[in-house]
Amino acid sequence: xxxxxxxxxxxxxxxxxxxxxxxxxxxxxxxxxxxxxxxxxxxxxxxxxxxxxxxxxxxxxxxxxxxxxxxxxxxxxxxxxxxxxxxxxxxxxxxxxxxxxxxxxxxxxxxxxxxxxxxxxxxxxxxxxxxxxxxxxxxxxxxxxxxxxxxxxxxxxxxxxxxxxxxxxxxxxxxxx
Amino acid sequence: xxxxxxxxxxxxxxxxxxxxxxxxxxxxxxxxxxxxxxxxxxxxxxxxxxxxxxxxxxxxxxxxxxxxxxxxxxxxxxxxxxxxxxxxxxxxxxxxxxxxxxxxxxxxxxxxxxxxxxxxxxxxxxxxxxxxxxxxxxxxxxxxxxxxxxxxxxxxxxxxxxxxxxxxxxxxxxxxxxxxxxxxxxxxxxxxxxxxxxxxxxxxxxxxxxxxxxxxxxxxxxxxxxxxxxxxxxxxxxxxxxxxxxxxxxxxxxxxxxxxxxxxxxx
Numbered sequence: 090x091x092x093x094x095x096x097x098x099x100x101x102x103x104x105x106x107x108x109x110x111x112x113x114x115x116x117x118x119x120x121x122x123x124x125x126x127x128x129x130x131x132x133x134x135x136x137x138x139x140x141x142x143x144x145x146x147x148x149x150x151x152x153x154x155x156x157x158x159x160x161x162x163x164x165x166x167x168x169x170x171x172x173x174x175x176x177x178x179x180x181x182x183x184x185x186x187x188x189x190x191x192x193x194x195x196x197x198x199x200x201x202x203x204x205x206x207x208x209x210x211x212x213x214x215x216x217x218x219x220x221x222x223x224x225x226x227x228x229x230x231x232x233x234x235x236x237x238x239x240x241x242x243x244x245x246x247x248x249x250x251x252x253x254x255x256x257x258x259x260x261x262x263x264x265x266x
Numbered sequence: 267x268x269x270x271x272x273x274x275x276x277x278x279x280x281x282x283x284x285x286x287x288x289x290x291x292x293x294x295x296x297x298x299x300x301x302x303x304x305x306x307x308x309x310x311x312x313x314x315x316x317x318x319x320x321x322x323x324x325x326x327x328x329x330x331x332x333x334x335x336x337x338x339x340x341x342x343x344x345x346x347x348x349x350x351x352x353x354x355x356x357x358x359x360x361x362x363x364x365x366x367x368x369x370x371x372x373x374x375x376x377x378x379x380x381x382x383x384x385x386x387x388x389x390x391x392x393x394x395x396x397x398x399x400x401x402x403x404x405x406x407x408x409x410x411x412x413x414x415x416x417x418x419x420x421x422x423x424x425x426x427x428x429x430x431x432x433x434x435x436x437x438x439x440x441x442x443x444x445x446x447x448x449x450x451x452x453x454x455x456x457x458x459x460x461x462x463x464x465x466x467x468x469x470x471x472x473x474x475x476x477x478x479x480x481x482x483x484x485x486x487x488x489x490x491x492x493x494x495x496x497x498x499x500x501x502x503x504x505x506x507x508x509x510x511x512x513x514x515x516x517x518x519x520x521x522x523x524x525x526x527x528x529x530x531x532x533x
Contacts, residue, residue: 096501096505099501099505101503102530104531104532106530106531108507108511108515108530109514109515110511110514111504111508113505150460184503185500190533193533206369219515220518220522223529224530235532235533240501
């Protein structure tokens with residue numbers, strides 16, 4: 090089911106670490122997805138309350154601290170589940186990216202949760218990609234991960250590093266600022 | 267009539283084992299049958315060209331259908347034929363019988379003499395029964411015709427087979443200039459003679475359209491085309507992102523005055 094990459098430029102870069110723009114695009118899409126999930130949660134709560142207490146139908150107004158906690162929780166859960174399951178969230182799917190550890194495997198759930206918390210708590214860590222020689226963010230350095238270009242499809246029982254479009258070379262991430 | 271019916275039994279076509287007497291009889295029959303067939307053809311042509319003598323027509327009808335009454339005009343030749351053939355056969359039989367008891371030179375001399383002497387005696391013995399001789403003659407004539415016709419058919423078949431064996435059909439076909447024949451065919455004229463409206467009227471266009479629509483999975487085509495469009499859009503977005511990554515990295519590296527390229531090799 091893997092769709093062949095026809096663009097020669099894109100084909101040559103498959104398996105290489107992604108740059109700043111692609112990852113920002115992916116994170117922007119993920120932010121929209123998180124916002125949509127939060128909105129869907131509010132609408133669901135409004136419908137439930139309407140069914141229980143009657144009209145009017147309106148979304149609940151949460152305290153700011155609760156909204157923040159709920160938003161961060163949704164973001165962490167969404168990002169960690171995506172990275173642990175397939176190595177990519179919806180935003181990374183759109184941008185053609187995949188998150189792997191240094192061995193080329195998908196992240197275990199704990200490391201995915203840790204990275205998601207770091208990303209949500211310190212999104213500015215993404216800026217380190219601009220100056221990193223290996224296109225690594227602060228979160229990548231702390232957790233030991235890499236975000237690569239990977240347009241191909243990998244079943245859940247297949248290691249993403251065994252993909253044909255990927256570069257066979259595997260080197261540990263070392264930072265050269 | 268009993269002898270006439272006996273004579274209607276088909277003769278063996280093969281000539282193997284025939285005596286000279288049998289061969290003479292057979293040749294006589296063939297000649298008479300051929301003459302009868304020629305006469306029948308001549309009569310048919312005369313009938314087709316115009317009214318003929320009623321007596322002759324009745325005679326020919328009697329010859330064609332033995333069950334019908336033969337004409338008087340026909341009766342005499344038929345009776346003469348029957349009488350002649352019977353005389354010939356008996357003469358040959360007598361000659362053979364006498365010849366078998368005589369030494370060979372005498373047999374040669376005696377055979378025609380006996381044949382000539384026996385014929386008038388038989389005729390006297392039969393007392394010139396004209397009707398009987400006529401019926402016998404007609405039967406003999408019919409038998410002769412059958413024999414001649416069978417011989418002619420076999421001869422024609424053998425000739426045709428021999429001719430076909432000699433003809434190289436492939437060579438004949440190779441000599442035919444098909445292009446020239448095709449050039450002489452006016453396809454426009456043929457097409458003009460075709461009633462297209464009638465052909466179209468016979469076609470069940472509604473059923474045909476329905477069958478075609480059943481075969482075409484329109485939903486699958488729409489899904490595939492929309493999926494292709496989405497895929498192309500996403501691919502374009504990804505490629506643009508890749509180029510932007512590279513461009514931005516070079517700008518930053520130039521600002522930072524880096525000389526080496528980034529090592530973006532993945533795990």
